[in-house]
Amino acid sequence: xxxxxxxxxxxxxxxxxxxxxxxxxxxxxxxxxxxxxxxxxxxxxxxxxxxxxxxxxxxxxxxxxxxxxxxxxxxxxxxxxxxxxxxxxxxxxxxxxxxxxxxxxxxxxxxxxxxxxxxxxxxxxxxxxxxxxxxxxxxxxxxxxxxxxxxxxxxxxxxxxxxxxxxxxxxxxxxxxxxxxxxxxxxxxxxxxxxxxxxxxxxxxxxxxxxxxxxxxxxxxxxxxxxxxxxxxxxxxxxxxxxxxxxxxxxxxxx
Amino acid sequence: xxxxxxxxxxxxxxxxxxxxxxxxxxxxxxxxxxxxxxxxxxxxxxxxxxxxxxxxxxxxxxxxxxxxxxxxxxxxxxxxxxxxxxxxxxxxxxxxxxxxxxxxxxxxxxxxxxxxxxxxxxxxxxxxxxxxxxxxxxxxxxxxxxxxxxxxxxxxxxxxxxxxxxxxxxxxxxxxxxxxxxxxxxxxxxxxxxxxxxxxxxxxxxxxxxxxxxxxxxxxxxxx
Numbered sequence: 001x002x003x004x005x006x007x008x009x010x011x012x013x014x015x016x017x018x019x020x021x022x023x024x025x026x027x028x029x030x031x032x033x034x035x036x037x038x039x040x041x042x043x044x045x046x047x048x049x050x051x052x053x054x055x056x057x058x059x060x061x062x063x064x065x066x067x068x069x070x071x072x073x074x075x076x077x078x079x080x081x082x083x084x085x086x087x088x089x090x091x092x093x094x095x096x097x098x099x100x101x102x103x104x105x106x107x108x109x110x111x112x113x114x115x116x117x118x119x120x121x122x123x124x125x126x127x128x129x130x131x132x133x134x135x136x137x138x139x140x141x142x143x144x145x146x147x148x149x150x151x152x153x154x155x156x157x158x159x160x161x162x163x164x165x166x167x168x169x170x171x172x173x174x175x176x177x178x179x180x181x182x183x184x185x186x187x188x189x190x191x192x193x194x195x196x197x198x199x200x201x202x203x204x205x206x207x208x209x210x211x212x213x214x215x216x217x218x219x220x221x222x223x224x225x226x227x228x229x230x231x232x233x234x235x236x237x238x239x240x241x242x243x244x245x246x247x248x249x250x251x252x253x254x255x
Numbered sequence: 256x257x258x259x260x261x262x263x264x265x266x267x268x269x270x271x272x273x274x275x276x277x278x279x280x281x282x283x284x285x286x287x288x289x290x291x292x293x294x295x296x297x298x299x300x301x302x303x304x305x306x307x308x309x310x311x312x313x314x315x316x317x318x319x320x321x322x323x324x325x326x327x328x329x330x331x332x333x334x335x336x337x338x339x340x341x342x343x344x345x346x347x348x349x350x351x352x353x354x355x356x357x358x359x360x361x362x363x364x365x366x367x368x369x370x371x372x373x374x375x376x377x378x379x380x381x382x383x384x385x386x387x388x389x390x391x392x393x394x395x396x397x398x399x400x401x402x403x404x405x406x407x408x409x410x411x412x413x414x415x416x417x418x419x420x421x422x423x424x425x426x427x428x429x430x431x432x433x434x435x436x437x438x439x440x441x442x443x444x445x446x447x448x449x450x451x452x453x454x455x456x457x458x459x460x461x462x463x464x465x466x467x468x469x470x471x472x473x474x475x476x477x478x479x
Contacts, residue, residue, distance in 0.1 A: 150380075152412075153380075153381060153382050153383050154278040154380035154381055154382050155382055155459075190272075190273065190275045190278075190380075191272040191273055191275075192272075192273060193273055193275075194273045194274075194275065195273075195275045195276075195378045195379075195380065196275070196377065196378030197378075201271070201272070201273035203269065203271035204269050204271055204272060204273065207268070207269030207270075207271055208267075208268070208269050211265055211267050214262075214265075215262070220262050223262055223263055224267055227265075227267035227268070228267065231267060231268040234268065236268075236270060240272060242316060
């Protein structure tokens with residue numbers, strides 16, 4: 001075990017009131033690369049409230065992402081920027097096929113995406129839309145990879161389904177390894193980011209990672225994962241946001 | 256085992272949230288208070304505005320997010336600039352003068368432009384603003400320029416403009432002003448209209464990604 005990870009998607013109170021269920025999704029896994037190292041991959045997605053198949057789209061997106069990542073790792077390929085673009089295209093075409101099979105416009109499958117793939121010496125990130133990826137790479141606390149992409153209005157953003165050329169896709173591949181990482185959807189944005197200063201709210205992540213670092217066996221990680229779902233559905237969170245919310249966190253074990 | 260139990264009891268979570276202001280959902284009411292609105296119509300309109308406030312106050316998220324401004328005409332007067340609902344205290348409106356609708360629309364759009372600038376300067380997120388025009392007559396001033404401003408604003412997605420005609424309102428002119436089909440109020444059902452408006456505002460102010468404005472069906476208060 002080289003990574004400790006927890007992640008949950010929880011329905012927002014407005015979605016429960018509208019009998020809609022959770023339209024966020026999260027998947028993550030630590031893969032063993034044939035060259036003898038571990039790869040942590042995570043993908044989160046937020047289905048658009050205006051799309052009829054939002055929940056299906058976000059679940060499809062995170063599942064497809066994990067399948068793609070598993071596939072190229074199983075073939076012993078080293079992570080490159082080309083993999084990230086191919087991954088995004090794969091998901092776009094998959095959603096387009098789903099929409100066509102159901103004779104629906106692809107906009108009914110609108111969803112955001114944020115993903116990371118972390119090897120011991122290389123880090124890849126991708127994002128379309130709002131939500132954010134926050135990382136600690138030993139460089140002065142938790143840093144945001146990209147500020148959430150929003151339109152003029154609070155409830156407008158960009159989706160992987162917006163155009164086939166994936167013009168809104170952000171990709172970054174660096175040789176800087178990551179110690180700790182968090183991915184979250186826009187339901188947590190106003191709690192985890194300082195909007196006026198355009199910065200990460202450090203205490204929020206410090207508080208949460210502290211416990212994940214303390215968990216030193218898989219039972220304890222399972223306890224934390226359960227507590228994460230409870231926390232995301234607690235009154236202190238629900239008083240501040242009525243949207244679906246997803247939080248994924250991982251910390252690398254000291255070498 | 257002891258250690259496991261103590262781990263079960265750790266207070267996982269954080270109460271240390273970023274101190275961001277609530278996103279705002281601005282709404283401008285352009286209310287016709289010309290002479291013809293005298294008597295029952297103005298009484299019912301006042302009652303409707305009070306109901307609007309009460310309905311929004313009953314919703315904890317709308318209470319924090321919706322901001323209301325009121326412009327009356329004529330003459331054109333900014334009754335109240337933008338306030339969140341708890342600080343919005345509508346005065347009893349009285350009727351005077353003619354119907355300078357064109358100037359009222361321009362004033363409403365100007366209030367929104369100014370408010371958006373303030374939001375941006377303070378890092379406050381916001382939703383698409385709404386302008387609600389309520390009239391029982393026809394403009395007594397030049398309104399073609401105002402109609403163009405409404406069309407431009409709708410095309411640029413700067414705001415959503417809704418026109419409500421009361422009694423003998425000139426619906427033909429309202430159609431030329433508003434991109435969205437104007438609606439005719441049934442009788443003097445202002446109260447029902449404002450209950451509908453507050454319910455629609457609550458839907459907008461609750462977080463939903465996507466561009467569409469999801470209005471509730473205008474049932475009960477409009478003539479179809």
